[in-house]
Amino acid sequence: MKNQIIFFLFFLFPAALLAQTKFISQKMDVEIDKTFYGLKGKVYYVSVSGNDKNNGLKKNLPFKTLQHASNLTKPGDIVYVMNGLYQNSKDEEILGIKRSGTKTNWIMYAALPGHKPKLKVRAGDAVAIHGAEYLIIDGFEIEGNHPDVSLKYALAEKNSGANKITNSSGVSIHPDWNTTNYSHHVIVRNCHVYNFSGGGINSHTADYIVIENNTVHHNGYYCPWAMSGIAIYKNWNFDNFSGYKMIVRNNISYANRNYIPYFKSSNILEKRKITDGNGIIIDLTRESVKLVNGKKSIISYSGRTLIENNLVYSNGGRGIRIFKSDHIDVINNTSYQNSQTEGRTGDVGLAETNDVRLFNNIIYPQKNDYSIFIDNAGSTVNIDYNLIYNTWNNRFPQAHNIIGLNPLFVTVSSKTEPYNFKLKPDSPAIDRGYKQFAPKIDLDGTARPVNKKFDIGAFEYRSDNSIGSNRTQ
Secondary structure, three states, rough: OOEEEEOOOOOOOOOHHHHHHHHHHHOOOOOOOOOOOOOOOOOEOOOOOOOOOOOOOOOOOOEEEHHHHHOOOOOOOOOEEEEOOOEEOOOOEEEEEEOOOOOOOEEEEEEOOOOOOOOEEEOOOEEEEEOOEEEEEOOEEEEEEEHOOHHHHHHOOOOOOOOOOOOOOOOEOHHHOOOOOOOOOEEEOOOOOEOOOOEEEEEEOOOEEEEEOEEOOOOOOOOOEEEEEEEEEEOOOOOOOOOOOEEEEOOOOEOOOOOOOOOOOOOOOHHOOOOOOOOOEOOHHHEEEEEEEOOEEEEEOEEEEEEEEOEEEEEOOOOOEEEHHHHHHHEEEEOOOOOOOOOOOOOOOEEEEEEEEOOEEEEEEEOOOOEEEEEOOOOOEEEEEEEOOOOOOOOOOOOOOOOOOOOOOOEOOOOOOOEEEEOOOOEEEEEEEHHHHHHOOOOOEOOOOOOOOOOOOOOOOOOOOOOOOOOOO
C-alpha cells in the first residue's frame, strides 16, 4: 500500500515468518493496513460522552468505556477511541483485554484517525493484556500516577509487591494467571507512555511481540519490582522458530529511573539496591516457558530479539540492558548518557549473555563511565561498526568500531533548546555503518541509505537534519 514500508529482509525475515506473524512495519502515524491484518469485522466507537447502553456501531452512538467495547470484541473487530480523557475510577484497568483475535483476523484498539485520546490512571495498569493474542494497540496517550505519589509513601510501601498505586504500568502484556494462556502476536505502536510508578511498556512471558514507534519516559519511579521504560521479561516459546520474534524498534525511551530498591535484590533490607530504570531491557529470557502437553517447563528462549532504531537517553539505568538473555541483535540505536542513578554501570549493559550482535550503534556515556559494561558474556558476543565516545573503556578489538570521536549531534548541550540527536554534516558516523544489518528506514522514517552507504546511529543524515522532525525527543 502507499506510504507503507515492509522492511523485513529475506535473509532476516523469511517469507514463512512474515506469513505466520503478519508483522508489518510502517512509518510513524501511517494508519494500519486493515486488510493485511484481517480487520473486517465490526467497528466499535468509544467516546467520553458516549453511553455503554448504545450499540457502539456509529460515531454518534458510541460506547462510553473501552472496557465495555473490549468485552464484546470478536476476531476482526476494531475499537476506535475518540478524543477525551479516559480514567479508571479506582484501581481497575482502563482497558483489560482477555478476548483474542486469530491468525487471520486480529483485533485492533486504536485512536480514531485524527483523534488523540488520553488514558490516565489513578492506580493499577492502564492497558493490560491477560494472555490474549493477535492484538494491536495503536495511537494512545497513556499517563501514569507518579506525580500524585510521594517518595515518602513509596518508600513506606517498598516491601509491597501488590500495591496498585506503586505497581502501576502503562501497557502490560502478561499471562492470564488463572490459566495457561500466554500472550502472543501483539503489536504496541504509536503510543506516548509516561509518568508511571511502574513500567512503561512491559512484556512478561509472551512471544511474538512488536513494540514500535512509541515515546516512553519518566516511568519506573516508585515500584519495588525494578521496572524500566520498555521491558521484555522472560518469554514464552510459542513455537520453535529461531528467527526474529521479539522486536523493539523506532522507540524513544528517556528519563526512566528507579527511586525504590528492588525488594528481591537482597534478603537483608539494608543491602537492597536500585538495579534498573533502563531505557530498554531484555531480561531473563534464559528462564522462558514452554508448554508440553499442557504442562509448563522452564527452558531458554529459542527465538531471536531485535532492538533497532531506538533513541535512549538520560535513563537512571542503562540505555539498553541485556541480562541473562541470548540471541539478540542491537542495531542502529543511539544511546546517550544513561546510568544516571547508579553511575559507572555502562550506557549499554551485557551480562550473562551469548549470541549477541551489537552493530551500527552510537554509544555516548557520561564522562568516565563505561560505554559497554560486559559481565560474563560468551564468546559469540560481536561488537563492531559502532561509534563510542566520552569513555575510558575503549577496549573493543573489532576493526571497524570508531573510538573516541564525537558523533556531533545537532543539539545536546543547550539548556534552552530540545535535544536533537540527528547528525551534523561532518559527523564521523555518516556512511560508516555495516550494510548487512542496517534497517531500511531510520527512527524518523527516512529511507536508508540516503547516499550509497549506511550511517551509524538511529538517524540517517540528511541535509535538513536540524529542522522538521518530531521524533528527536
